Amino acid sequence: MKISIGKEFPQYFQPAYPEEFELFSHFEITAGIPTVLFAITTWKENGKPNVCFHSWSCFHGDKTAFFAVMGNLYQHTHTYANIQREQCFCINFLPISAYDQLVATIHHNDEETDEFSAGHFSLVHAKTIHAPMIQEAFINMECTLKETRDLSGAGITSMVIGQVQHISVEETYAQGYEKRYGKDGFMMLVPAPQDLITGEPNPSAIATVHIEKYD
Numbered sequence: 357m358k359i360s361i362g363k364e365f366p367q368y369f370q371p372a373y374p375e376e377f378e379l380f381s382h383f384e385i386t387a388g389i390p391t392v393l394f395a396i397t398t399w400k401e402n403g404k405p406n407v408c409f410h411s412w413s414c415f416h417g418d419k420t421a422f423f424a425v426m427g428n429l430y431q432h433t434h435t436y437a438n439i440q441r442e443q444c445f446c447i448n449f450l451p452i453s454a455y456d457q458l459v460a461t462i463h464h465n466d467e468e469t470d471e472f473s474a475g476h477f478s479l480v481h482a483k484t485i486h487a488p489m490i491q492e493a494f495i496n497m498e499c500t501l502k503e504t505r506d507l508s509g510a511g512i513t514s515m516v517i518g519q520v521q522h523i524s525v526e527e528t529y530a531q532g533y534e535k536r537y538g539k540d541g542f543m544m545l546v547p548a549p550q551d552l553i554t555g556e557p558n559p560s561a562i563a564t565v566h567i568e569k570y571d
């Protein structure tokens with residue numbers, strides 16, 4: 357038997373915190389689909405570097421171009437404004453050991469704050485675009501803005517698509533699976549899977565990848 361959840365908010369769903377369902381669709385925590393975590397880095401208007409801990413994205417292309425599709429960036433963030441102004445951004449993949457540093461950039465988020473200092477990250481300049489990058493990341497992706505689209509039309513979030521211009525990979529991650537797909541590799545967000553029987557909330561979880569087989 358399948359549990360059926362429609363567009364109408366299920367009244368038995370309890371929020372994990374008061375504003376949860378002001379921010380997120382109940383479908384997100386109904387499905388609980390994991391997506392990779394990363395940091396978006398941009399310049400603020402005043403020249404200070406900005407870090408945004410982010411997820412809700414996918415990465416794909418064809419032989420002519422490769423895209424970072426950030427499906428759900430909040431329009432109120434510095435990052436959204438910075439990307440609109442600069443027309444570019446970097447994506448930085450960090451291991452789970454950097455989680456607390458990335459959360460520190462959420463709590464130090466003023467216009468005047470150097471968020472690289474707040475997170476104790478080293479800044480390097482992107483090679484092909486005007487954006488800061490995190491030295492400690494094992495992969496840096498330089499993107500130019502391809503398109504933004506407010507999918508719901510509600511003025512809350514936007515799908516921001518970057519066209520990848522350049523990728524830098526730490527040499528120790530250049531071979532094999534162990535570094536990229538283990539505790540030192542990609543960090544994933546498991547978005548707060550709701551108890552669909554009782555409606556009770558659960559916390560989000562942070563995961564790493566465990567390879568089961570090769571194809």
Ligand SMILES: Cc1cc2nc3c(=O)[nH]c(=O)nc-3n(C[C@H](O)[C@H](O)[C@H](O)COP(=O)(O)O)c2cc1C
Pocket residue numbers: 393406407408409410411432433434435436461462463465545
């Ligand atoms: C795992 C995770 C947790 C987050 N937690 C928060 C949070 O508690 N509060 C918040 O405002 N944004 C949270 N965010 C969203 C953004 O990281 C945050 O709004 C960011 O600081 C916006 O930065 P900016 O305004 O400098 O672009 C979270 C993102 C992720 C991926």
